[in-house]
Amino acid sequence: MSTLSIFSLGGVYEIGKNMYGVQYGDDIVLIDCGSKFPDESLLGIDLIIPDITYLLENPEKVRGLIVTHGHEDHIGGIPYVLRQFNMPIYGTRLTLGLIEEKLKEHGLLQNTKRIPIDSKSVVNLGAFTISFFQTNHSIPDCLGVVFDTPMGTVVHTGDFKFDLTPVHKQSPDLHRMAEIGKKGVLVLLSESTNAERPGFTPSEKHVGDHLREAFAKAKHKVFVSTFASNLYRLQQVIDAAILTNRKLMLLGRSMVNVVRIASEQGYLHVPEGMLVEPEEANQLDRHRLAILCTGSQGEPNAALSRLSTSNYRHVKVEAGDTVILSASPIPGNEKNVSRIVDNLFILGAHVIYGSGSATGMHVSGHGSQEELKLMLTLMKPAYFIPIHGEYRMLHQHRLLAESVGMERDDVFIVNIGDVVDFTDGVPKQERKIPAGSTLVDGFGIGDVGTVILRDRKHLSQDGILVVVVTRSKADGKILLGPELISRGFVFAPEAEGLMEEASRVGLEALLKLQGEGVNQWGRVKQGLKESIGQFLYAKTKRRPMILPIIMDV
């Protein structure tokens, strides 16, 4: 019997870029391929995707990619990974619809095999018979994945909550989960996003109540900002607008796109004639209009931010309007969100902001501790791998597993690249495969590494000083310079004296080296760097990057 191996290429010890793999012998099936946004330390980087070295080393073994749902942290890496390595993609109708938008942008649609599935599908890939179960999250058509393998059953939950009063009909399929658990699960991979949060996450319906109330109270326009992908939320905003006899305007590219795709596919119900364009909206009474917009996380170029600085021609936030932030700020975004809230208040709007639990205007799409325990109890796996979360979340999820009766030794906390190998049904966490973060910058995938980032960091702090010296090729005599050009260091018109002094210091260092008979480029450059660098630090307490250039003519 072969070894059954489970690994993560992204999504553990981090939030985002989820990618997991199940391998049996020569068959690898992947689950999800997400992206995440860089933090401020990764200067100039656009996106982070999983490092797929392991797949590039084993291309003949990869049978396909199963996508659990259409969120960026599960699909955002797909076009970049496909540019390195093509494979068939399995997903539900909505999920594939969202992926296809990306493939089109990257010119990959023609060459990528896409296989629609639903919660009733059964897919045979190599040694695996793969089936699914319906879960409930903040986007429709979410799947959990069940791998029947020769060694036993592997379950991957995808993202989930147990919303028992869902807005659409997509209830979590408790009966199917119970059935899977009853038949026996060798290992469960379950998401840990809210493992730190006690209790049970409130139902999405809860938000609908508050939205309707706010719409009913509002005397003028109502703006609602939320994640475009949260179709349940969008539907509830649409319903509140209908109820209060308002037309609806959409602001923000992703909002317009998602509403189009989801309406076409039947996931969203917008009455004929309800949507208005800005020109038409302008003609309406203020209390006859609602606006759905992007930017709830404070993204500087998104609609809400532009509204807060009155940066749209056809629609303005005016005194007396209501603005609802139907989202909780994700850690790291608080400042940007607060700045927008400040500006909206300055415009005289009534702003409903803050955490969803305080305002009732947002609920999480992820299950809290009681729901994670419910999943563990339904699946009663022999072994458990908490996924989808930073270390403390995985750790808390392990404690939850222990609280429902699992042994600590049967829970495996893995980092990306760690492999859990099952031989004769017995797990062992010893082996590693290549894994990491691949940085996307412009067209470059993975070409920006530590050297470039270190240089960007240095440049960002104190700027650069280019030092150009022209020497005679014949006798090494200094013909011109040192000429100093700076950017991001000091403001040249104000620092002329400083620059002249620094040039003199450089020249002295050059002449001294010449006097000592030193004229190799390396040594001369080092001499310029050190002398000018020390001089400037003593004068300014700043350390610009110093880039000496020596031209021998």
Place this chain on the structure above:
Amino acid sequence: MSTLSIFSLGGVYEIGKNMYGVQYGDDIVLIDCGSKFPDESLLGIDLIIPDITYLLENPEKVRGLIVTHGHEDHIGGIPYVLRQFNMPIYGTRLTLGLIEEKLKEHGLLQNTKRIPIDSKSVVNLGAFTISFFQTNHSIPDCLGVVFDTPMGTVVHTGDFKFDLTPVHKQSPDLHRMAEIGKKGVLVLLSESTNAERPGFTPSEKHVGDHLREAFAKAKHKVFVSTFASNLYRLQQVIDAAILTNRKLMLLGRSMVNVVRIASEQGYLHVPEGMLVEPEEANQLDRHRLAILCTGSQGEPNAALSRLSTSNYRHVKVEAGDTVILSASPIPGNEKNVSRIVDNLFILGAHVIYGSGSATGMHVSGHGSQEELKLMLTLMKPAYFIPIHGEYRMLHQHRLLAESVGMERDDVFIVNIGDVVDFTDGVPKQERKIPAGSTLVDGFGIGDVGTVILRDRKHLSQDGILVVVVTRSKADGKILLGPELISRGFVFAPEAEGLMEEASRVGLEALLKLQGEGVNQWGRVKQGLKESIGQFLYAKTKRRPMILPIIMDV
């Protein structure tokens, strides 16, 4: 009668760098002079302080600076401002002690007049008779300030909460406040930090209960990280350590400094022999040691961060140790704090983290809505200026004032530089004085402006490409180059081909211009910039800063 004017040079529409002014005729008295930390957009900037142009324009009118308490957002700007403009400083013993540490560092101690005051002092400065009242905050010796002016009474609260069971004896002086209010207050300036928070802020004593419980439970070492300046918190940690028979080690420069100053001055009571150095701590049983350390906000170089990566020789966080984060993460710091918590969990510690209201390990030093209403009710001012907060907080504070019976027209929300002028007791908000943010970078105060910051931003995103061309002075012939040197753009060894192509593109552009008879530096440089820039963007979708350098020899 002259005009009574009130203005802010910092602290409104923002958090930090508090500085307020009260002027009557030719007498200006200032209140506080804080600093704040730059956000990520201000690359390379160390600190932000108030722009004091108005004071530099009116040096003969400034009578002095009154400091309400010793927090950085109230004292951090002092040495930088004093380097531009000297004036006498009034503060309580502890406040002056903390300021003097700064003055020493900046070599300003000798030349700065420092006048110790307490809550009973009366100071006459120009037209003002200034008295004080004791408040309660997260550092001892906090004052509210009362200006008796020919036009009426101006009250500035400083930072405050109403902790009725304070850890030391410094209760808020309700009787004095009542007396001031009863005599009549023309205008109140009251802080707005927690104006968004309902209820009453819990007492500092509440934290003591939780600390003692955690110390009693802990089987091994206990680490507590908190703000060094929160002496009440430090005392409670010390008391919990005494109670559980532990010695105490201090980690972090500011922790060591503050404990020294505060012990000397009698604000902190550390039993003889309780403090241990790392070498001695190493000899103790693990359950006989507590560690007080800096870094509760996730500061990358502070003690807690270094502990989380096992970066101290003499003391390590080991499995079974308890680590208490006795502070709530300030917005913007969540990610850094979370990373540390993750690492501490990986080391096997029991970590108590999260918001103070959930863990009981932190309470705010600022009064919540009920306390702000209490202050408004005690002072019952004719006019009100909410201070110390971003716009939404000032706005919420205005709503609170309205809720206790004030008219909206009697509340003035001011931005920095806005002046509220009282003529014959009637206020008018029309005039502006210069105000803004002065950026400190190294030794430079205010020399880094938008050009440098824009360049740093550009450099940080895509790096720089220096393009050097050497021409013959005689006939303009190109002798050398274009030679390309990049930093932070592409990794040179991997991008040789790209660089060669770009150099060719540059050369073609040069030759074309020469063919057209163009050889002014400006035009030639522009030609190089555009041709190479466009070429590289098409190839990489990145826009490095392009810096052409032409050497004519």
